Amino acid sequence: DVKVTQSSRYLVKRTGEKVFLECVQDMDHENMFWYRQDPGLGLRLIYFSYDVKMKEKGDIPEGYSVSREKKERFSLILESASTNQTSMYLCASSPGSSGANVLTFGAGSRLTVL
Amino acid sequence: GEDVEQSLFLSVREGDSSVINCTYTDSSSTYLYWYKQEPGAGLQLLTYIFSNMDMKQDQRLTVLLNKKDKHLSLRIADTQTGDSAIYFCAERPYNFNKFYFGSGTKLNVKP
Numbered sequence: 001d002v003k004v005t006q007s008s009r010y011l012v013k014r015t016g017e018k019v020f021l022e023c024v025q026d027m028d029h030e031n032m033f034w035y036r037q038d039p040g041l042g043l044r045l046i047y048f049s050y051d052v053k054m055k056e057k058g059d060i061p062e063g064y065s066v067s068r069e070k071k072e073r074f075s076l077i078l079e080s081a082s083t084n085q086t087s088m089y090l091c092a093s094s095p096g097s098s099g100a101n102v103l104t105f106g107a108g109s110r111l112t113v114l
Numbered sequence: 115g116e117d118v119e120q121s122l123f124l125s126v127r128e129g130d131s132s133v134i135n136c137t138y139t140d141s142s143s144t145y146l147y148w149y150k151q152e153p154g155a156g157l158q159l160l161t162y163i164f165s166n167m168d169m170k171q172d173q174r175l176t177v178l179l180n181k182k183d184k185h186l187s188l189r190i191a192d193t194q195t196g197d198s199a200i201y202f203c204a205e206r207p208y209n210f211n212k213f214y215f216g217s218g219t220k221l222n223v224k225p
Contacts, residue, residue, distance in 0.1 A: 043215040090156055092157075098209060105158070108154075108155065108156050
């Protein structure tokens with residue numbers, strides 16, 4: 001069964017802490033994505049990556065950075081967490097840009113910043 | 115970016131049909147997707163349709179596409195309590211990597 005695995009389901013951090021959210025996929029997908037989900041706002045794209053060491057800003061990149069050193073792993077970094085970054089974070093991957101290119105999601109990481 | 119709109123809530127009785135609606139704005143060839151999210155979980159793909167199709171059926175699910183009005187619907191026949199979830203519509207322009215999601219429709223199925 002193919003998977004996108006997010007290492008932490010629940011995290012509680014303090015304001016100003018550095019936070020790492022890790023995501024690993026085992027499908028040899030080219031593209032990986034980080035979204036945040038907030039009630040009534042749907043999914044908003046933070047960053048995506050279409051190749052190793054490549055990244056592109058999404059709609060809400062401020063306060064976040066990403067790292068993709070290996071094809072299967074895409075990390076989201078909050079350099080200095082703030083309370084307005086309390087949210088559900090969803091990682092996803094897709095094969096490429098042609099065809100249906102379906103997104104496969106991880107189970108999500110719920111981050112609370114106190 | 116693209117604008118994908120959905121109503122926020124829908125409530126139906128068990129055994130009835132549910133129809134969840136979505137509008138999108140892209141005018142070129144595009145893929146349109148329906149995802150389901152159960153409480154505390156990630157999104158799970160239900161089905162998708164390319165914009166050159168009018169309809170797609172898969173067991174209890176029927177997707178209808180009105181290209182002129184840029185309107186997409188998901189019909190769930192014989193809705194069960196296990197169908198209670200948030201349903202997201204998403205659009206991806208052809209040969210493009212970005213997906214555009216609606217805000218999600220929370221379906222509540224009453225016994």
